[in-house]
Amino acid sequence: IPAMSTCASSPTLPMIGGDFMFANFPGDNxxxxxxxxxxxxxGHESAYIIYSPDSQYTTMPLYFADVFEALGxxxxxxxxxxxxxxxxSAIATRISALDPQPDVIMTSSYEPDFPSMLKALRxxxxxxxxxxxxxxxxxTTFSLGDAGEGVVFTTAGHxxxxxxxxxxxxKYEAATGNPSETVFNAVGYDLVTVVAEAVKAASGSTDPVAIRDALAELENVxxxxxxxxxxxTNGMPVREVTLIRVTEGERELIGQPSPTAELIPAPRMQ
Structure with missing residues (x-):
């Protein structure tokens, strides 16, 4: 039976789940x-990473380090x-004592860790x-005031x-009466769209194997x-990555680039 994750981004997911496992989000790598x-x-020439070994997702900075070093x-x-x-505070103190200071600090931590980390660094x-x-x-990220100003992050769209x-x-606001405050609402919609397109490509079949095979052949949905x-692919989608900067508490689009294929690190098993 094909299985799909809305926002899991570890590139190891299909390796663990097998040929019937698909993701719907840009991979960590x-x-x-x-x-x-x-x-x-x-023009940033030096970097420092902060990560957690507690999950695959929070080890994303290890991929960043691989690529950053490959670029010189x-x-x-x-x-x-x-x-x-x-x-x-201890991590922030260690970084502040470095001479010279890093140009970039990269982390894939999230709430509640990220706000605490960022405030400690500043x-x-x-x-x-x-x-x-x-x-x-x-x-939360857009409500951090001066501490959050200028933070850049990757996401699924803008x-x-x-x-x-x-x-x-x-359409979301018209249906719910509230604005969509996160891209994950649309990511969930996209997952349903992908499944629907696979069923159509399988001539309307509800056979799990037929749907799986159709999913694996979908292009440009x-x-x-x-x-x-x-x-x-191996179940991780080829799709855009969006770069956003926090500017005066609002999203500023930096770009929606495609990564250089030969720079993408191989999936790293935890």
């Missing part, structure tokens, strides 16, 4: 490649933390560019005027967030 390439293009950047160090940790005088991932695409995502958001392709 793909997101990390996009953010590392962006950091390099901005220097890794100045790394720290680990536990999921749910609230005190990041309180310690660390001014490095902070790069996060889709886990912080939430209203609504520009006339885009499919803007159209989805308008038009979702609200991106064109989505599974053909030629």
């Amino acid at each position: 793909v997101q990390a490649t996009v953010s590392a390439e962006w950091a390099h293009q901005q 950047g220097e890794m100045l160090g790394q720290d680990t933390h536990s999921i749910g940790q609230q005190d990041f 309180a310690a005088g660390v001014t490095a560019q902070v790069i996060g991932s889709d886990g912080i695409d939430s209203p 609504a520009t005027e006339g885009s499919p995502l803007a159209e989805f958001n308008a 038009r979702g609200a967030t991106s064109l989505i392709t599974y053909k030629g």
Whole structure:
């Protein structure tokens, strides 16, 4: 029976789940490649990563480090933390003591860890560019005030005027009475769209194997967030990655680049 995850992003997911496992979100190694390439293009030459070994997702910075070094950047160090940790003062103190300071700090931590980490870094005088991932695409990130200003993160999409995502958001608000405050609403819609397209491609069949085989051959399915392709993959989709900067508490679109294929690291089993 084919199984699909709305927003799991570990590229190891199909390796663990087998041929009937599919994801619907940009892989961790793909997101990390996009953010590392962006950091390099901005002229950042040194980086520091903070990650948690507690889950596959929170080890995304290891992929970032691989790509950043492949591009000629220097890794100045790394720290680990536990999921749910609230005190990041020791990590912030270690980074603030570095001379020179890193140009970039990359993490894939999310609430409640990320806000605490970010506030600790800024309180310690660390001014490095902070790069996060889709886990912080939430209203909390945009309510952090000065601490959150300038944070850049990868996510699954951004609504520009006339885009499919803007159209989805308008329909979402009309149906629910509330604006969509996160891209994950549209990502869920896209998963249903992908399943529907697979059923159509299987001539309307509800046979699990027929649907699985159709999923594996889908190309350029038009979702609200991106064109989505599974053909030629191992169950992780080929799709856009969006880069967002927090600017005065609002989303600023930096770009929606495709990663350089040869730079994408192989999936890393925890």
